[in-house]
Amino acid sequence: MSGIIYYFSATGNSLQAAKVIAQKIDAEVVKITTKTSILCDKDVIGFVYPTFYWGLPALVARFTKKLKIEGNPYIFAVTTCGLSSGGALGQLNDILNKKGQQLSFGKTIRTVANNITKYRIKQKSISKLVQSQNKKANEIAEAVAKKQKNNIPKVGIISKAFYQLYLKEYPNSDKGFLVTSDCISCGTCQQVCPSGNIILKNGKPVFQHHCENCLACLHWCPKNAIEWKKTTIKKQRYHHPQISCSELKTNKE
Ligand SMILES: Cc1cc2nc3c(=O)[nH]c(=O)nc-3n(C[C@H](O)[C@H](O)[C@H](O)COP(=O)(O)O)c2cc1C
Ligand code: SF4
Ligand code: SF4
Structure with a gap:
């Protein structure tokens, strides 16, 4: 089995989750940037990224649209968020569906919310959230190693509307x-x-x-x-x- 986990991360929450899962399934961890290779022939493909405005970071959306996936891999996604991930998994699934692929498994990890343009981070909450994030990442790693499947929620109307704010600015x-x-x-x-x-x-x-x-x-x-x-x-x-x-x-x- 060969695996790859594509991640996008600004403050490390998503990278940490990607690393925990990669270690369990022995996958390569690759940062999504404007220069990341778009050819992928792996059997297991993961995406790990933060939630932005209840949706998918635009860089991840653009990258996934361009990604050339070979064969019929097991694809999973994890989004890290401060409170709610809205349509962040559903949006990725929609993009994959248009390419004849699908997310077999998707999970949200609640962790430290880093958008300090909108609020303050409470110092006291950090260690507890980091602990629970790592615990959840380990549980997800176990599930991914067994190629578990779950239902990916569809993107709701409110998520779509909130996400428009991000796309606009x-x-x-x-x-x-x-x-x-x-x-x-x-x-x-x-x-x-x-x-x-x-x-x-x-x-x-x-x-x-x-x-x-x-x-x-x-x-x-x-x-x-x-x-x-x-x-x-x-x-x-x-x-x-x-x-x-x-x-x-x-x-x-
Ligand atoms: C522009 C922006 C928008 C965000 N929007 C949401 C959101 O809609 N819901 C949420 O729960 N967290 C939101 N967050 C918080 C991040 O999703 C969260 O802190 C994430 O774990 C950061 O991951 P990273 O450390 O890998 O960058 C937002 C953060 C940023 C910077
Ligand atoms: S803004 Fe900060 S990170 Fe950027 S060059 Fe100056 S000191 Fe370094
Ligand atoms: S906020 Fe904008 S400028 Fe700053 S690191 Fe992210 S993409 Fe670059």
Whole structure:
């Protein structure tokens, strides 16, 4: 059996889940970026990604549409979310169905919600959520190893409507980013960006308006020098404690 898990992750919740499952089924773990190979001939294919606005991150949607899947593999998906995943699994299934494929198994993992443009992360809740996330990822790994199947919920009308908000604003959402004088020109933001949306000009990040809205740059900046409008000022940044920044770097120098 050969397996591959495609993941998208900004703050490591999804990468951690992907790693736990990959270890159990001995699969390769591959980050979804604009440069990921679209040829896939594996027997087991997994997708692990955060929920964005009760839906599928646009980068994952575009990648899956392009993916050339050979044969009749067992396909599963896991979405990590802060509260509710809405249509995040159903949307992926719809895309696969159009390619003559289907999700055999899909699960949601509730974990730390990282969208600090909208709320604060409660420090106290982190260790409990991380523990329960890892427990759930292990349970999912067991199920995937046995090639279990379940029903993937259809995308509801409310999920569809909420997701439209994201589609409307995501590529240009980086117009809200501000870089403060605390920036030390380390390049981390540019290196963690999954879409090559950041270039450094005179050592400072400049956003290129094809943003995925993932917030990796904001959370991983070692100086907290990236703010989104005024909404993130003095708010705690987050990443999954078992994931390091270097694991998420795409654009290494
Ligand atoms: C733009 C954006 C939108 C989000 N929308 C939702 C949502 O609709 N429902 C939810 O429960 N969590 C939502 N979240 C929280 C993430 O899905 C959650 O924190 C996820 O585990 C992050 O995964 P990562 O660490 O792999 O990036 C959102 C986060 C971001 C950045
Ligand atoms: S990660 Fe932060 S400190 Fe480093 S270049 Fe980007 S904004 Fe500046
Ligand atoms: S600019 Fe920041 S929020 Fe936008 S895709 Fe890159 S890392 Fe994610």
